Amino acid sequence: MGTGNNKTIKTGRQAKITPKRTTLLQKLAYIIRPFVLYMLVKTAAMFVLAIAVPALPIKGMTAWVEQNAHQLSAVVNGAASLIAVCFLLGDFLVEASTDGEIDIDKGVPGQFFGYVKTGFLGNVTAHKMTGLALCILLGIAASLAMNIWIALLSQALSGAGNPMLDSEKYAAVETIQYSVPIGLGIVLYGIVSPIVEEMVFRGVIYSRIKKFYSVPRAVVASALLFGIFHANLPQFLYGTAMGILLALCYEYAGCFAAPVLMHMSANVFVFLMSQTEAWTGTLVTPLWGALSVALAAGVFWGIRK
Numbered sequence: 654m655g656t657g658n659n660k661t662i663k664t665g666r667q668a669k670i671t672p673k674r675t676t677l678l679q680k681l682a683y684i685i686r687p688f689v690l691y692m693l694v695k696t697a698a699m700f701v702l703a704i705a706v707p708a709l710p711i712k713g714m715t716a717w718v719e720q721n722a723h724q725l726s727a728v729v730n731g732a733a734s735l736i737a738v739c740f741l742l743g744d745f746l747v748e749a750s751t752d753g754e755i756d757i758d759k760g761v762p763g764q765f766f767g768y769v770k771t772g773f774l775g776n777v778t779a780h781k782m783t784g785l786a787l788c789i790l791l792g793i794a795a796s797l798a799m800n801i802w803i804a805l806l807s808q809a810l811s812g813a814g815n816p817m818l819d820s821e822k823y824a825a826v827e828t829i830q831y832s833v834p835i836g837l838g839i840v841l842y843g844i845v846s847p848i849v850e851e852m853v854f855r856g857v858i859y860s861r862i863k864k865f866y867s868v869p870r871a872v873v874a875s876a877l878l879f880g881i882f883h884a885n886l887p888q889f890l891y892g893t894a895m896g897i898l899l900a901l902c903y904e905y906a907g908c909f910a911a912p913v914l915m916h917m918s919a920n921v922f923v924f925l926m927s928q929t930e931a932w933t934g935t936l937v938t939p940l941w942g943a944l945s946v947a948l949a950a951g952v953f954w955g956i957r958k
Contacts, residue, residue, distance in 0.1 A: 680865050687744050687857045688878065691737045698733035723832040730829075731841045734849045745852050748860035749909055775908040784956055788902050788911045791952045792918035795898055797936070798945035799891050800923060804937045807887070823885040831927045838924050847916035854879045854896065855903050855912045872900040895919065898953070905956050 706725065707718045718725060742761045746768060759767065775781065807818035833841065859875035866874070876896030880889040899912040926936075935941075 684858060684861045684865075687741050687853065687861075688882075690740055691853050694740050695733045695737035698736040699729055702729045702732060723829045724834075724837070726829050727833050727837070727841055731845045735845060738849045738852055741853060741857055745856045749852075749856045772909065773913075774910050781906065781908065784906045785908075785910055785914055787952050787956045788906060788915040789918040791898065791902065791949060791956065792915035792920075793922045794945055794949035794952055795895060796919035796923050797926075798942060798949050799894055801937055801942040801945060803887055803890055805939065805942060808937075818887050823887045826885065826888070830924070835925070835928065839921055842924050843917050843921040847913055847920055850879070850882075851899070851909070851913045851916055854882070855900055856909060859900050859903065868904060872897055872904070875900055901953075902956060 706729070707715060742765050746761065746764050749768070749772065774785075803818065807816075810816060810818055830838070830842065854875055858878060859871055862871040862874050876893045876899075879896035879899075880891075880893030883889055883892045895916075899915055902911040902915050903909065905911075
């Protein structure tokens with residue numbers, strides 16, 4: 654029997670409707686927001702860690718910090734990057750290409766580990782594994798070529814009285830990066846940095862740009878943002894060129910493992926080469942520059958095929 658009251662009873666949750674992003678400002682906000690969030694969180698985390706570590710109540714901590722300032726800076730930067738990227742896990746899971754299913758009933762960490770198991774490599778085939786091996790080789794060849802030609806350009810400009818590539822900030826970054834022990838350097842620059850930066854720039858930003866614009870535009874725009882992220886001219890040139898190749902590898906290989914593995918191989922190769930005299934003594938010549946470009950071009954042609 655009815656009660657005589659005409660009440661409307663709401664059951665269930667109302668569907669959330671997201672308006673289309675049609676204006677340039679809306680698109681830019683959608684694309685840039687993850688980058689801004691990442692940088693803000695990373696900067697805050699670095700500030701907190703830089704204060705907290707020296708303040709630890711451990712005997713001799715102040716002296717240890719002074720003696721190991723460069724290594725501590727590298728570790729703080731890596732730890733802050735990991736903290737910051739955690740704030741983008743949800744965006745990454747939405748944007749990154751996946752193969753297989755992810756259990757959406759799990760929390761974000763559970764979904765992420767599910768993605769690593771099913772979506773990182775995608776469907777494993779002999780053809781895909783060959784492509785990933787070529788991406789690793791491309792990382793080595795391309796990083797060698799770019800570093801050689803940037804060094805040659807820097808030498809030429811300095812000799813002509815225009816040291817525009819002799820960035821003090823780059824010199825400081827280089828001092829910090831190459832002062833860490835080999836094992837720690839491989840962890841920070843060969844594992845942490847590539848994974849974090851690929852999640853931000855290819856996994857989220859490139860994927861978002863591609864929703865609104867063509868692949869070539871998305872490749873160039875995401876690469877430019879990747880170059881700007883490094884905040885000095887030599888690394889801007891290197892980062893932009895490498896960013897283009899990383900995005901193209903992501904596009905051609907069709908799985909997130911491609912840019913990650915390429916980025917890892919490039920960073921590890923450059924870091925290890927920086928520990929030897931060959932980098933500045935033998936390899937920085939036009940001949941080696943031409944050979945490395947030819948090798949990188951050949952490997953890239955193989956990835957496209």
